[in-house]
Amino acid sequence: MIIRLASVVALLLAWQLGAQASAGRFVIAAPSQIALYVMEHAGLLWRATGVTGWAALQGFVWGNLAGVLLALLSVLVPRSERGSLTLALLLACLPLVATGPILRVLYGPGQGPQITLAALAVVYTTFLPVLVGLRALPQGWADLIRSYGRGPLALLALVRLPAALPYLIAGLQIAAPAAFLGAMVGEFTGAERGLGVLTVRALRALDLPATWTIAALAAALSLAAFAGIGALGRRLDLAPPEILLARPAPRSGGLGEAGAALLVALLLWHIAMEAFDLPRFFAKRPGDVWDYLVAAPGAEAHRAKLGAALGQTLAVALPGYLAGLALGAVLAAGLVLAPGLAALVMPLSVALRAIPIIATAPLIVWALGRDVAGPVTVVAVMIFFPTLIACLHGAARTPRAVLDLFDSYDAGAWRKLLLAQLPAMLPALFASARMAVPAAILAVTTAEWLATGRGIGALMATVASTSDYGMLWSAVAVIGLAALATHAVIAALERAVLSRTNPEQLAR
Amino acid sequence: MTLIRPSRREALALGAAALLTPRLARAATPVTLQLSWLHSVQFGGSYIAQSAGYWSNAGLDVSLLPGGPNAPVEPPVVAGTALVGISAADYTAAAVNQGAPFRIIGVAMQKNPFAIASLPGNPVNTPADLVGKRLGMALANMPVLEALCALNDIDVAGIEVVPTQYDAAPLVQGQVDCLLCWATDLPVAMTMQGLDPVTMLLADHGYAVHSQTYIATEASLKDRRPELVALMKGETMGWTDYEAGPEAAADLTVQMYPDAGLDIETQKMQALRQVPLMFSDLTRAQGFGWFTDETVAANVDTLALLGKPVSADLWDRSILEEVHG
Numbered sequence: 001m002i003i004r005l006a007s008v009v010a011l012l013l014a015w016q017l018g019a020q021a022s023a024g025r026f027v028i029a030a031p032s033q034i035a036l037y038v039m040e041h042a043g044l045l046w047r048a049t050g051v052t053g054w055a056a057l058q059g060f061v062w063g064n065l066a067g068v069l070l071a072l073l074s075v076l077v078p079r080s081e082r083g084s085l086t087l088a089l090l091l092a093c094l095p096l097v098a099t100g101p102i103l104r105v106l107y108g109p110g111q112g113p114q115i116t117l118a119a120l121a122v123v124y125t126t127f128l129p130v131l132v133g134l135r136a137l138p139q140g141w142a143d144l145i146r147s148y149g150r151g152p153l154a155l156l157a158l159v160r161l162p163a164a165l166p167y168l169i170a171g172l173q174i175a176a177p178a179a180f181l182g183a184m185v186g187e188f189t190g191a192e193r194g195l196g197v198l199t200v201r202a203l204r205a206l207d208l209p210a211t212w213t214i215a216a217l218a219a220a221l222s223l224a225a226f227a228g229i230g231a232l233g234r235r236l237d238l239a240p241p242e243i244l245l246a247r248p249a250p251r252s253g254g255l256g257e258a259g260a261a262l263l264v265a266l267l268l269w270h271i272a273m274e275a276f277d278l279p280r281f282f283a284k285r286p287g288d289v290w291d292y293l294v295a296a297p298g299a300e301a302h303r304a305k306l307g308a309a310l311g312q313t314l315a316v317a318l319p320g321y322l323a324g325l326a327l328g329a330v331l332a333a334g335l336v337l338a339p340g341l342a343a344l345v346m347p348l349s350v351a352l353r354a355i356p357i358i359a360t361a362p363l364i365v366w367a368l369g370r371d372v373a374g375p376v377t378v379v380a381v382m383i384f385f386p387t388l389i390a391c392l393h394g395a396a397r398t399p400r401a402v403l404d405l406f407d408s409y410d411a412g413a414w415r416k417l418l419l420a421q422l423p424a425m426l427p428a429l430f431a432s433a434r435m436a437v438p439a440a441i442l443a444v445t446t447a448e449w450l451a452t453g454r455g456i457g458a459l460m461a462t463v464a465s466t467s468d469y470g471m472l473w474s475a476v477a478v479i480g481l482a483a484l485a486t487h488a489v490i491a492a493l494e495r496a497v498l499s500r501t502n503p504e505q506l507a508r
Numbered sequence: 509m510t511l512i513r514p515s516r517r518e519a520l521a522l523g524a525a526a527l528l529t530p531r532l533a534r535a536a537t538p539v540t541l542q543l544s545w546l547h548s549v550q551f552g553g554s555y556i557a558q559s560a561g562y563w564s565n566a567g568l569d570v571s572l573l574p575g576g577p578n579a580p581v582e583p584p585v586v587a588g589t590a591l592v593g594i595s596a597a598d599y600t601a602a603a604v605n606q607g608a609p610f611r612i613i614g615v616a617m618q619k620n621p622f623a624i625a626s627l628p629g630n631p632v633n634t635p636a637d638l639v640g641k642r643l644g645m646a647l648a649n650m651p652v653l654e655a656l657c658a659l660n661d662i663d664v665a666g667i668e669v670v671p672t673q674y675d676a677a678p679l680v681q682g683q684v685d686c687l688l689c690w691a692t693d694l695p696v697a698m699t700m701q702g703l704d705p706v707t708m709l710l711a712d713h714g715y716a717v718h719s720q721t722y723i724a725t726e727a728s729l730k731d732r733r734p735e736l737v738a739l740m741k742g743e744t745m746g747w748t749d750y751e752a753g754p755e756a757a758a759d760l761t762v763q764m765y766p767d768a769g770l771d772i773e774t775q776k777m778q779a780l781r782q783v784p785l786m787f788s789d790l791t792r793a794q795g796f797g798w799f800t801d802e803t804v805a806a807n808v809d810t811l812a813l814l815g816k817p818v819s820a821d822l823w824d825r826s827i828l829e830e831v832h833g
Contacts, residue, residue, distance in 0.1 A: 453671025
């Protein structure tokens, strides 16, 4: 206890000294400056936190509700799963630069866009684990229900829903920081108050104490939500999920099924814009994008421009994505070997996920360079958190009997990790690889917009400022297709690997 | 519609308005003005119009909608959720080239606020000083730099452009030698932090692009003319007060938007620095927001350099003529 306290004090001291030594360079705010800022602006911070927190909470509720309902639909009507998955993934990949103006026009002033963006940030990452949970039932139980002559609804109420609860808790834990971040960036669409507004103000005013205070506040709140949801799970006496996120993507079902799902998504896109009577000037329909990229004059130049940007983006996104997955898995393995580290690693991980990327990305890029290392690191930082959580849950489900066997042979911790716990992590790693796709896209486009000036992120920022909404929505469509393709590749890889290591995961 | 007690001058204005305008039986007409950025003294004249009742006396109930990093002005104006938006001639020209039916009906910033900010140890005082420097800017502004170079016979290839986020950090951290920014925000922030930045206004080197322009759709110009006139009349009165007391406008801004995180000293400095951009001999002679055929022609030339060709018809003076007539 004393040692821990001493190490915290030492850390704060080092931070303070580091900040003072580099004061002229405007990089780090000292803890004393943060404390002073909090004292001087307590009322302002309190009100802003209330506004943003309330929007985040509402978005959290609506987004998770939508995620759960989509998962329920997928279980009750298995044919709908591909469509639900496609829809949830595409919604999660919508860039703010395209949705911002539309949401503001739809809602007018107020909290609408903030709440919607918080909700969109969590639908996909809740949908996936809950779907796994709804399916994670021993076959015997299903047979038992059936032998009593009861139907799928009884199965759902008596077995599936209780079985899904631990998975829901895990999903909610991942969702909490995402919803908070969603509400903050929602304020970028034109808001009068909130932590997102204060962040923009502080960055522009070169106000380091304010920037760091807001980042610390966002991190602390997300941490509290993360811990609170975890505690709620324990209070409900829920064992951690047994096979969290384990379900591989549905067997490909052929191109036909994927094509049908895509067609549904395109239809929804068109119908939604028509239903709200959004002007074509900034709300391009699928047909407009087709014209822009294929049919209209100049389409070839448009395609070339978009293709070049996409290539630049993938060159950053893929290494960052793989690095983030590896970092999450390695950290999880490290925590399995040395559980004591969790007290240090977990808060840091939640914090990095919750601090607005527009505040962290410039710092990371400044420290590591604009060319490759910086942007790749920004992507990795954004996606390692869900991977870490999922892999930890995965390792925790290593069958007790297997661990006992290793113990009885007096096998070392490394051997146990390598041969028992890592294979147990694999399904979770693959699932988190699928969950991380939208986060990787958000991160890479933000880094490109703020730091490198290349790729799709920079292209979208540029064309948005010149009202070139044809190019903007073409970029949105291409991003969506890239996300779906990435997801399909991971799912195929997952099936190939798990059929060797974890064949039970492929049984349906 | 506002709870702020009117000052003596405002009370006089209220009284005068009550005498001059027939009492309107109908409720005030709701109108939205879309601002181009978060609330700050950048829109101080509008806040004066709001709190002094310059709009409510004319039968308007004006909502001031803040902008933000992801809040472009053009969509709400096209969609009709905002009657008027505060844009800039280059943004408006781009939107018009994409098919938006806009007209510029007033010009708040006669001189474009774009500037090159640098530090005194390595200053940029003229466009020629840019050669060999690392310039931090959003790549979206590349046409601005190219236009500046073309206007001043400088080879743009001699400048090393570094894509950066829009804040002063890259400059003070030494990542770049200079920044392309507004003269009224990042240099003010640096000054408040105790630095002494050098600013070179692009407008002083041939870059003629009207900024903080009022835009409305052609349909609104036809169908909602009385509201447009009343709105611009309020703006004119508000900004005329602003010119007389920019620091009072900063006080009002902080008072009206206590949650915006504004620092009063920063706001006062910004308020003073935008005065020479907004008011000139022309506005003092003709009235706030005015533009002439000559200033429009200069804009058309610069916009052509920016790759945003427009005709002089984009500007429509009829609303201002009614306001100042």
